[in-house]
Amino acid sequence: MLRREFVKTLAAGAAAPAAERPNFIVIYTDDQGYGDAGCYGARDMKTPHIDRLAAGGARFTDWHSNSPVCSPSRASLLTGKYPHKAYVPQILFSRPGFDVPGLRKGERTLPAELKKLGYRTAAFGKWHLGSAAESRPMAQGFDEWFGFYSGWTDYYSHRYYTLGGVPVFHDLWRNGKEEFRDAEYQTEMLAKEATQYIGRQKAGEPFMLYVAFGAPHYPMMAPEKYTSRFPESMDRDRRMHCAVMAAVDDAVGSIVAAVEKAKLSSTVIFYQSDNGATREERADHAGRPYRGGSNAPWKGYKGSLWEGGHRLPGILNWKGRIPAGLTPQGMGMTIDIMPTFLKWAGGSAPDGVDGMDISDWVLRGGKCPREIAYWEYEGLGAVRRGDWKLLENWREGLGTPAERGLWLVNLKDDPGESRNLAAAEPKLVAELKSELDRWKASLPPETLKPAARPGR
Amino acid sequence: MLRREFVKTLAAGAAAPAAERPNFIVIYTDDQGYGDAGCYGARDMKTPHIDRLAAGGARFTDWHSNSPVCSPSRASLLTGKYPHKAYVPQILFSRPGFDVPGLRKGERTLPAELKKLGYRTAAFGKWHLGSAAESRPMAQGFDEWFGFYSGWTDYYSHRYYTLGGVPVFHDLWRNGKEEFRDAEYQTEMLAKEATQYIGRQKAGEPFMLYVAFGAPHYPMMAPEKYTSRFPESMDRDRRMHCAVMAAVDDAVGSIVAAVEKAKLSSTVIFYQSDNGATREERADHAGRPYRGGSNAPWKGYKGSLWEGGHRLPGILNWKGRIPAGLTPQGMGMTIDIMPTFLKWAGGSAPDGVDGMDISDWVLRGGKCPREIAYWEYEGLGAVRRGDWKLLENWREGLGTPAERGLWLVNLKDDPGESRNLAAAEPKLVAELKSELDRWKASLPPETLKPAARPGR
Numbered sequence: 001m002l003r004r005e006f007v008k009t010l011a012a013g014a015a016a017p018a019a020e021r022p023n024f025i026v027i028y029t030d031d032q033g034y035g036d037a038g039c040y041g042a043r044d045m046k047t048p049h050i051d052r053l054a055a056g057g058a059r060f061t062d063w064h065s066n067s068p069v070c071s072p073s074r075a076s077l078l079t080g081k082y083p084h085k086a087y088v089p090q091i092l093f094s095r096p097g098f099d100v101p102g103l104r105k106g107e108r109t110l111p112a113e114l115k116k117l118g119y120r121t122a123a124f125g126k127w128h129l130g131s132a133a134e135s136r137p138m139a140q141g142f143d144e145w146f147g148f149y150s151g152w153t154d155y156y157s158h159r160y161y162t163l164g165g166v167p168v169f170h171d172l173w174r175n176g177k178e179e180f181r182d183a184e185y186q187t188e189m190l191a192k193e194a195t196q197y198i199g200r201q202k203a204g205e206p207f208m209l210y211v212a213f214g215a216p217h218y219p220m221m222a223p224e225k226y227t228s229r230f231p232e233s234m235d236r237d238r239r240m241h242c243a244v245m246a247a248v249d250d251a252v253g254s255i256v257a258a259v260e261k262a263k264l265s266s267t268v269i270f271y272q273s274d275n276g277a278t279r280e281e282r283a284d285h286a287g288r289p290y291r292g293g294s295n296a297p298w299k300g301y302k303g304s305l306w307e308g309g310h311r312l313p314g315i316l317n318w319k320g321r322i323p324a325g326l327t328p329q330g331m332g333m334t335i336d337i338m339p340t341f342l343k344w345a346g347g348s349a350p351d352g353v354d355g356m357d358i359s360d361w362v363l364r365g366g367k368c369p370r371e372i373a374y375w376e377y378e379g380l381g382a383v384r385r386g387d388w389k390l391l392e393n394w395r396e397g398l399g400t401p402a403e404r405g406l407w408l409v410n411l412k413d414d415p416g417e418s419r420n421l422a423a424a425e426p427k428l429v430a431e432l433k434s435e436l437d438r439w440k441a442s443l444p445p446e447t448l449k450p451a452a453r454p455g456r
Numbered sequence: 457m458l459r460r461e462f463v464k465t466l467a468a469g470a471a472a473p474a475a476e477r478p479n480f481i482v483i484y485t486d487d488q489g490y491g492d493a494g495c496y497g498a499r500d501m502k503t504p505h506i507d508r509l510a511a512g513g514a515r516f517t518d519w520h521s522n523s524p525v526c527s528p529s530r531a532s533l534l535t536g537k538y539p540h541k542a543y544v545p546q547i548l549f550s551r552p553g554f555d556v557p558g559l560r561k562g563e564r565t566l567p568a569e570l571k572k573l574g575y576r577t578a579a580f581g582k583w584h585l586g587s588a589a590e591s592r593p594m595a596q597g598f599d600e601w602f603g604f605y606s607g608w609t610d611y612y613s614h615r616y617y618t619l620g621g622v623p624v625f626h627d628l629w630r631n632g633k634e635e636f637r638d639a640e641y642q643t644e645m646l647a648k649e650a651t652q653y654i655g656r657q658k659a660g661e662p663f664m665l666y667v668a669f670g671a672p673h674y675p676m677m678a679p680e681k682y683t684s685r686f687p688e689s690m691d692r693d694r695r696m697h698c699a700v701m702a703a704v705d706d707a708v709g710s711i712v713a714a715v716e717k718a719k720l721s722s723t724v725i726f727y728q729s730d731n732g733a734t735r736e737e738r739a740d741h742a743g744r745p746y747r748g749g750s751n752a753p754w755k756g757y758k759g760s761l762w763e764g765g766h767r768l769p770g771i772l773n774w775k776g777r778i779p780a781g782l783t784p785q786g787m788g789m790t791i792d793i794m795p796t797f798l799k800w801a802g803g804s805a806p807d808g809v810d811g812m813d814i815s816d817w818v819l820r821g822g823k824c825p826r827e828i829a830y831w832e833y834e835g836l837g838a839v840r841r842g843d844w845k846l847l848e849n850w851r852e853g854l855g856t857p858a859e860r861g862l863w864l865v866n867l868k869d870d871p872g873e874s875r876n877l878a879a880a881e882p883k884l885v886a887e888l889k890s891e892l893d894r895w896k897a898s899l900p901p902e903t904l905k906p907a908a909r910p911g912r
Contacts, residue, residue, distance in 0.1 A: 095743075097742065097743070154610055154612070154613050154615065154617075155613060155638075156610070156612035156613045156638060156639050157610050157611060157612045157613060157675070157677050159610065159675055159677070161610075161617030161624065161675075167736075167737050167738035167739065167740050167741070167742075167743055168617065168674060168675040168738060168739075168741070169741045169742065169743075170677075170741050180680065180683070182611075182612060182641075182677055182678070182679055182680070183612050183639045183640075183641060183679060184639075185638075185639060218624060219613070219615055219617075219624040221613050221615065221626075221638055222638070223638055223639060224636060224638070227636070280623075281623050282623035282624060283623065283624075284623050285623070285624070285625045285626050286553065286623075286625065287551070287553070287623055287625075
């Protein structure tokens with residue numbers, strides 16, 4: 001969009017009636033890579049509804065999760081804080097029962113803060129932020145909850161199958177009660193819950209709805225109606241990945257349609273994946289590294305601090321307020337959602353939030369407020385300032401061996417992070433390393449230790 | 457049934473037209489305990505179709521699998537040999553691909569021998585006898601095959617979820633080709649395959665159909681239409697176990713109905729479980745030993761050589777030939793099926809078969825031909841002669857620690873195997889121990905070593 005058109009659109013927005021408190025719908029996918037949507041360059045996928053959502057608002061091309069893995073990414077979404085500060089620096093263990101600590105008691109989450117502002121709140125789908133009493137969705141600000149606590153479940157039987165000697169367990173709950181929805185395909189089941197919830201809402205009574213799809217996280221499976229949309233000649237992993245994403249896309253379509261049908265007040269829809277696509281062997285059907293997901297054009301996978309691990313599809317759609325076709329220049333992050341949404345709801349971010357209010361950037365053509373960003377995971381670190389990024393240790397993805405050292409890149413010149421400029425730029429390295437160290441030193445030290453056994 | 461009535465029934469059978477070669481249907485369940493059917497004393501289950509099948513023919517109360525675990529039990533069924541002699545002494549590893557050795561090339565199986573006699577043959581369901589080319593169903597005598605190679609799969613998604621670092625894999629195949637039947641409930645899917653197969657058959661063209669249900673093996677899951685048949689107040693494990701068995705029972709009903717509808721020639725139906733109910737933790741949803749299955753009134757579980765591990769529901773139904781209401785006195789075993797069926801088909805057992813032709817026993821009121829029987833599994837041994845049984849080492853079930861020593865019981869006086877008479881009966885112990893040693897020495901020595909990594 002040209003600057004001139006942008007200003008015109010903003011003027012039209014300004015002429016609209018004074019903003020009511022908007023509804024918020026957050027759609028969070030799981031292990032969807034940057035290259036796993038049509039509007040992000042995937043030519044073999046069909047994601048018309050996601051593409052339309054992006055075309056109707058802001059499609060970020062420099063949007064980042066605050067972690068390259070699941071639980072910490074979600075903790076940042078709901079708290080607006082770097083994962084360590086939310087005390088969820090690691091993937092939380094998945095196990096039966098209700099005793100996995102995660103989000104702490106009294107954490108000031110986005111839904112809890114919105115409730116104070118008069119919002120209704122609901123969460124459907126994957127939680128993975130703890131199943132101990134104080135960590136559950138309804139203890140963390142959600143009025144309603146339907147979904148699973150663990151990192152993933154079978155798409156049909158809603159069982160979690162661990163790899164660590166823990167028995168298979170069923171994991172699907174509505175509020176405090178177990179619910180069996182055997183043979184219902186998870187993505188469709190969650191879409192149904194979401195659209196029914198939207199259908200029950202009334203204009204003038206704002207809500208926040210968090211829909212966290214298990215898709216496209218393994219175990220990869222989809223009904224024939226989705227697989228048949230893609231040619232049998234495709235690579236099997238990729239074909240299934242496309243099918244699983246096709247179901248997500250249909251679900252997004254049904255959510256958008258439900259919003260339109262319900263004639264609600266103004267509704268903000270935010271869409272993000274939790275981390276990049278994975279190469280884990282266990283995601284594959286045949287004992288090979290999984291190759292269904294794509295982080296193209298970025299390097300690295302889930303669990304890595306190369307761009308592929310954390311640069312993600314991020315879409316922010318607010319009809320009449322965010323101009324259609326916007327591709328914001330500058331770096332946005334998951335932590336920004338909380339303070340921004342609280343602002344739009346008429347409130348403000350609580351103390352300790354790391355995220356930034358991006359209203360001016362996306363609503364009024366202002367400058368991206370972020371100058372520097374940090375990541376830390378399992379001994380890997382990264383800091384980004386402008387186009388420069390310094391990695392401290394690196395690896396390909398989750399479970400692959402790490403190499404130790406410093407790696408400096410200029411993402412503008414070398415988006416593939418292929419050339420290490422650390423030796424050539426010692427002064428910049430020293431500066432960025434010192435920034436990274438300062439940030440790491442600011443984190444609560446105890447949470448740098450593994451908080452829980454990994455359960456993925 | 458009184459002896460007088462029995463003789464009358466036999467006379468009626470004798471007056472029937474000269475026997476054609478009958479069809480054979482073998483229904484094999486998985487981890488169904490002795491106490492897991494109404495006709496075997498379960499008061500909380502509803503298995504009217506299985507009960508009717510039993511009432512219409514022979515219901516064995518002293519029927520035994522030749523192994524307390526899955527793969528060896530199935531090897532004995534198809535070869536008529538003790539598991540070690542069929543070179544499947546252990547549970548076979550479950551893994552993706554087609555390279556798990558199991559049944560050996562050239563093994564003379566029941567379906568292969570029946571084919572020589574002009575039979576059509578088909579297998580639907582669980583195989584678990586190897587996925588290497590030479591071990592597959594179609595290399596071992598089956599014309600048609602639809603099912604899974606591994607020890608179990610999810611009932612809806614047909615994926616195998618290992619506990620040993622092997623990735624999740626899809627495991628459902630028709631002949632050589634993978635088939636996706638996501639969200640179809642396994643038991644119903646197999647019943648459909650079986651009834652369609654029966655519907656395609658013609659009188660005078662005999663067939664053997666092997667239907668191996670995954671049920672009631674974990675992971676325990678069933679549609680609401682089955683769970684709702686049992687009160688919510690029941691123990692959750694047991695309620696689900698009953699529901700899973702209710703689906704099997706409906707499937708048995710549909711198979712019997714298909715036989716009646718098809719107006720086929722005379723059809724023999726044999727029904728057996730592969731081993732006793734399990735106590736494994738991984739079968740449970742909540743990290744406790746599984747208590748859904750029942751081996752009542754017997755002691756021990758799957759993987760044990762107490763009666764509960766191998767004494768099983770065994771039903772043999774042949775309308776007009778086996779008298780209704782028969783409860784044969786004496787010990788029958790899985791290995792007997794092959795030689796008996798081959799006899800009834802007009803052939804005879806190949807060399808090396810350990811099983812016995814039980815025709816005289818079940819058709820003509822003759823004496824049970826077996827005087828002695830042996831078991832061996834993972835260092836446990838057992839020998840049975842009449843009511844006396846000697847155990848060499850013992851354990852509660854699969855994965856529980858074994859105790860070393862000799863344990864002698866008289867099953868008539870002490871069916872619960874509670875009192876060790878070894879010290880009181882040294883002469884009998886010595887005799888039976890020597891019999892057991894002789895039998896063990898007769899087994900191919902190399903197969904006493906673990907043949908494959910366990911995959912259960």
